[in-house]
Amino acid sequence: MIALLTGKLAYKSIDHLIIDVGGVGYRVKIPLSSFYVLPEAGEVRLHIFTYVKEDAIHLYGFLTAEEKELFILLLSVSGVGPKLAVNILSNIPAADLRAALSQGNDKRLAAIPGIGKKTADRLILELREKVGKLAAAAGTAYPSAPPTRATDTLDDTLSALINLGYKEAQARKALEALELAPDTPVEEVLKGALKILLK
Known part of the structure; x- marks a missing residue:
């Protein structure tokens, strides 16, 4: 049973990571809270929950x-x-x-x-x-990664909001309400949209 993974971040997306541990890539599903603070590259350390089904094994990763x-x-x-x-x-x-x-x-x-x-x-x-x-456990904090320009920022954010359970029309309305600079990273757009949707 895998309980902890430390390795190089080989791939990062809104809902999962691939962590390279000694040449083996582990696909780890993550919540948005982890996506926001994990770097774009470098070494990461995640607490892992191994979820075993009849036909698959899924890893879920958390910063704390x-x-x-x-x-x-x-x-x-x-x-x-x-x-x-x-x-x-x-x-x-x-x-x-x-x-x-x-x-x-x-x-x-x-x-x-x-x-x-x-x-x-x-x-x-x-x-x-x-x-x-439940005692609050000390976790690992990562510095925010420098923002990167995403050409499909709004599409990526819309997709993330739909995956989180929001209806497309509702998500689009929230995105339209935001005032964004052309180079706003997807993380910031997502945070802004969620603030509007959770009001």
Whole structure:
């Protein structure tokens, strides 16, 4: 069972990385929170959760042990699979998620795409006590990478928002509301769009 990976970042996209560890490339799915702070290249260290299915093995990577523990807790809730758990962590910082669960803030949770009121209530019911016992673990912080110009920034951002569960029309409206410089990196566009969508 793989629990930690340290290696060179060979490829980075909005939803996954390829990490070169001794010449072997590991494909690791990540939440947006990790995408924002990981560098474009260089050495990375991720806490890994290995998810085994009958027909595949998937690796999920997190910058901190706390994020990984929250991911595992989310998976313990009936009806929550890895895709939804990653989506939750992509839309709310770990500290805010812990606070929302422990305080029973169903409105904050229900604002996340793919989480309705029933799922929000179920998350609170099943995780409120567990999350209270979850000690905040120290993680690895990475400096922000220098921005790079992306020719298809808006298309990439739109695709990311749709993958996160937003409807295309809703995502396009949020993107149209942003005032952007021509060289704004996709990370910044995504952050701005999510701020509008989560209001």
